[in-house]
Amino acid sequence: MKQEIGTLLHLYLDEIELKKPIETHPFLINNGAKAINEANGRNWIPLIVKQIDSDKYEVIANSFIFATAQEAGIKKVWCIVADDSLITAESAKILAQEKIVKINLATASREEIKLGLDYLIKRSINPLVGVNIATATERIERAERLSWKENLAEIPKLKCGITQGKKLNIFKEIFYLKSLVSSEESQPKLIKTEELLPQNLNKLTCQQLKVIAKERGYSGYSKMKKQELLKLLS
Numbered sequence: 245m246k247q248e249i250g251t252l253l254h255l256y257l258d259e260i261e262l263k264k265p266i267e268t269h270p271f272l273i274n275n276g277a278k279a280i281n282e283a284n285g286r287n288w289i290p291l292i293v294k295q296i297d298s299d300k301y302e303v304i305a306n307s308f309i310f311a312t313a314q315e316a317g318i319k320k321v322w323c324i325v326a327d328d329s330l331i332t333a334e335s336a337k338i339l340a341q342e343k344i345v346k347i348n349l350a351t352a353s354r355e356e357i358k359l360g361l362d363y364l365i366k367r368s369i370n371p372l373v374g375v376n377i378a379t380a381t382e383r384i385e386r387a388e389r390l391s392w393k394e395n396l397a398e399i400p401k402l403k404c405g406i407t408q409g410k411k412l413n414i415f416k417e418i419f420y421l422k423s424l425v426s427s428e429e430s431q432p433k434l435i436k437t438e439e440l441l442p443q444n445l446n447k448l449t450c451q452q453l454k455v456i457a458k459e460r461g462y463s464g465y466s467k468m469k470k471q472e473l474l475k476l477l478s
Contacts, residue, residue, distance in 0.1 A: 245298055245299075246295065246298075247295055247325045248325070249325060249326060249327050250324065250325065250326075251324070251325045252290065252322065252323070252324055253322070253323050253324075253325060254320050254321070254322055254323075255293070255301060255320060255321060255322075255323050256319055256320050257310075257313060257314060257318070257319060257320065257321055259299055259300060259301055260291070260293060260301045260302070260303060260310065260321070260323070261296070261300070261301070261302045261303065262302075262303045262307055262310050262311075263302065263303075264307070266307045266308060266310075266311050268308055268311065272308075273308075273311050273312055273315050274315060276308065276309075276311070276312030276315070276316075277312045277313075277315035277316035277317075278316075279312075280312055280313060280316040280318060281316050281318075285316070285318045286322070287309050287312070287313055287318075287321050287322055288322075289306065289309055290306065290309070290321075290322040290323050290324045291303055291305075291306050291307075291309050291310055291313075291321055291322070291323040291324070292304050292305035292306050292323070292324055292326050292336045292340070293323045293324070293325060293326065294325070294326055294327065294328040294332075294333075295325060295328075296328075301323065301325070304326060304332070304333045304336055304337070305326075305333070305336030305337050305339070305340040305342060306336075306340045306342075307342065308340075309321065344417075344418065346418055346419065346420050347360045347418055347419050347420070348420060348421060348422050349384070349389050349392070349396070349419050349420070349421045350389055350390060350392075350421050350422055350451060351449055351451050351452075352389075352419075352451075353449070353450065354381060354385045357381050357384050357385055357419075358377065358381045360418045360419060361375065361377050361380055361381060362377055363418065364414060364415065364417070364418055365377060370414060371414075372406070372411060372414045372415065373411075374405055374411075375404070375405035375406060375411070376404075376405055379404055379405065380402075380404040380405055380406065383402040383403070383404040384399070384402065384404060386466065386467050387402060387466075388466050389421065389451065390451060390454060390455060390458075392421050393421075394420070394421050394422070396412065396415070396416060396419070396420075396421055399412055399415060400412060445474055445477055445478065446474060450469070450470045450473065453470065453473040453474065453477060454466065454468075454473065456477055457473060457476060457477060460477070462476060
């Protein structure tokens with residue numbers, strides 16, 4: 245029987261498959277199992293599953309709940325049925341904190357850079373130490389990120405506290421760079437003609453405006469803020 249999306253089901257564990265084993269310490273799994281048993285065998289946070297057969301399901305998120313249910317020795321577990329799309333799986337993993345969305349420095353705003361750095365600096369496990377968030381944000385945001393290579397070797401050159409080696413590797417856990425530069429022509433990606441109209445410039449990001457400024461041959465645009473770029477290009 246095909247279940248409706250969003251249905252809450254009480255499924256037997258042997259009806260559910262977990263394709264990838266979770267990387268969680270046994271201490272946490274044991275504590276989770278105790279919590280389930282103390283709640284009379286109920287998992288108050290459900291598994292997120294997709295239906296793969298009439299009576300078969302696959303875990304797509306909250307896999308920790310599956311592991312703790314097994315450890316608790318219960319036969320059935322509460323689940324929510326989701327669709328089988330990739331977008332749903334990615335969204336569910338993000339909401340379950342099983343996956344972190346990375347930030348593309350080629351298009352990242354100042355606030356995105358600041359939030360990403362703040363997370364890395366303040367997290368309890370393997371934090372990014374010795375980095376001043378204000379200084380690092382300022383220097384990264386003002387840098388010519390559009391011309392950077394994907395290995396982010398330019399970051400240590402900014403003298404922002406993120407040095408080559410361990411600190412840069414931690415930085416790469418959140419940040420990456422997908423260049424806007426064509427690999428064949430090594431030229432900035434062109435903006436559509438209709439986007440160059442004055443009334444549409446405001447819809448573009450700061451990085452896209454810098455691409456246009458570069459294409460037009462302007463100088464001194466790299467340190468400009470969005471309003472300054474809009475004035476220059478208008």
